[in-house]
Amino acid sequence: MEQFMKLKIIVKHPADAYEIRELTRLFITEEDFLVLTEEEANKSEEKADINILVHFQHTENETKLKLEKNGTTLKNMTTSFGLSSNPILQRKNEKNQLKRMMFQLLQSWYPRHLPWGILTGVRPVKIAHEMLRKEPDCHQAIENIQQDTLMSSEKAKLITDIAQLQKNYLDTLEPDAISLYINIPLCPTKCTYCSFASQALKSEDDPIIESYLRGLMIELETVLSGLKARNKKIRSLYIGGGTPSVMSAKQLNYFFLQLNSLWNLSQIDEITFEGGRPDTLTPEKLRLLAEYPIHRISVNPQTLHDRTLQKINRRHTVQDFFNVCNEAIKVGLDNINVDIIMGLPGETPDDFIQTLHQLQSLNLESLTVHSLAMKRTAGLKKQQYRFEWDDHQARSMMQQVYQFAELQKLEAYYLYRQKQILANMENVGFAKPDRACVYNILMMEEMQTVLGIGAGAVSKLVFPDQNRVQRVPGIKDILVYLNRMPEHENKWEHVLSQL
Incomplete structure (x- = not known):
């Protein structure tokens, strides 16, 4: 008996194939559909019950788009729009028109509540920034965003509000300033949900830490001396990973002494240190951090249930987390961010609410809430884990998050x-007024060049005048990174010459 796929969609452009594949995945599982370019379809022997063919036709003044189902034009699935003389804008318009039409078709066949509309990208707030530049009136901007993306009024208002808040930080950008990310891709253990290119240590005194720090300092010296030679300023510095606090107190002191000798840390507007695991942040390390101009630390339990911590391969307890927070405040590290994840394995919505309630006593300065995502290289994905919450439960919990944040004045x-991602939702960072992490804003909205140093770190060179962002990836594997140290100098000479 022949095996038929439920749905096959044929498009002209490879870029459209990617976008429509991501969009269709919101409605049905990957096993139930196939998206091909016309060239791929001509070579493919795959059959389907429903074949959708995308037709673009260009005349002198307009573009026509229609969808055919098994050779017949679909009713109400045709549209016409103006032809732009700018090929980039024309392609963007074609893509968005196609996504809106496909969204409406799929929604009629496979109904699902999707507050983010046609969006499948990572950075929705960029859409609000772009719209507000064209339409300063917030109410009109929100309406325009809804019309363009089919997202709900609630989400359109959310990203517009965030864009307006960010403007207070972005208006002070200096043309000669950049931000810096230093990656420490080492962890005590690998969390089951994590897909970052981090390496689990064999022991607390694993020699890889010392080796990595020596190599990292060579790269840092190359970059920081190059920035000084070009009279650049560092606006924000984020020390992340991985888990930077896997360093011993002695190694941590060496790291900051060397870093401070290469660049006066007191001249950086904002420094964040991502502690991450509470079991790696000893009182000695916290006191050491307090000796340097660290403006913000992150302590990330992900959940406040011991049974879940064990399930996701973490070695600390809930009490360890509270002990670290209290000790950090005692030594003067009072701007603490906490990360939690919604929808972890084995947790119910009530469990998640309990985590929120336990955080109330800390009167947090900053909170980041992630929705669980099935990342391709994560342990959960390899175990073929399926989300345990349905869409309604997940959306209800996200509403609880926003209500909790409002009560906490975040x-x-x-x-x-x-x-x-769980229920096609979002990850969102909250902060008290004037406590937002500048680095997070600059990095996520791609408004300023961010240089990534260390194994696996990615640099993003921002060219505002050209409306262009250039991504420069780093070598992920630590041993390969260390063995190819001479190549870093050539890489940075090329990167820094563009600043």
Whole structure:
């Protein structure tokens, strides 16, 4: 018996194939559909019950788009729009028109409540920034965003509010300033949900830490001396990973002494240190951090249930988390961010609410809430884990998050989304007024060049005049990174010459 796929969609452009594939995935599972370019379809022997063919036709003044189902034009699936003389804008318009039409078709066949509309990208707040530049009136901007993306009024208002809040930080950008990310891709263990290119240590005194720090300092010296030679300023510095606090107190002191000798840390407007795991942040390390101009630390339990911590391969307890927070405040590190994840394995919505309630006593300066995502290289994905919450439960919990934040006087200041995320929701960072993390805003909205140093770190060179962002990836594997140290100098000479 022949095996038929439910749905096959044929498009002309490879870029459209990617976008429509991501969009269709919101409605049905990957096993139930196939998206091909016309060239691929001509070579493919795959058959389907329903074949959708995308037709674009260009005349002198307009573009026509229609969808055919098994050779017949679909009713109400035709549209015409103006032809732009700018090929980039024309392609963008064609893509968005196609996504809106496909969204409406799929929604009629496979109904699902999708507040983010046609969006499948990571940075929805960029849409609000772009719209507000064209339409300063917020109410009109929100209406325009809804019309363009089919997102709900609630989400359109959310990203517009965030864009307006971010403007207070972005208006002070200096043309000669950049931000810096230093990556420490080492962890005590690998969390089951994590897909970052981090390496689990064999022991607390694993020699890879010392080796990595020596290599990292060579790269840092190259970059920081190059920035000084070009009279650049560092606006924000984020030390992340991985888990930077896997360094011993002695190694941590060496790291900051060397870093401070290469660049006066007191001249950086904002420094964030991502502690991450509470079991790696000893009182000695916290006291050491307090000796340097660290403006913000992140302590990320992800959940406040011990049974879940064990399930996701973490070695600390809930009490460890509270002990670290209290000790940090005692030594003067009072701007603490906490990360939690919604929808972790084995947790119910009530469990998640309990985590929120336990955080109340900390009167947090900053909170970041992630929706669980099935990342391709994560352990959960390899175990073929399926989300345990349905869409209604997940959306209801996200509403609880926004209500909790409002009660705690926390404002949403940055937001991003991921592929294959729980209920197609979002990750959102909250902070007290004037406590937002500048680095997070600059990095997520791609408003300023961010240089990434260390194994796996990615640099993003921002060219505002050209409306262009250039991505420069780093070598992910630590041993390969260390063995190819001479190549870093050539890489940075090329990167820094563009600043």
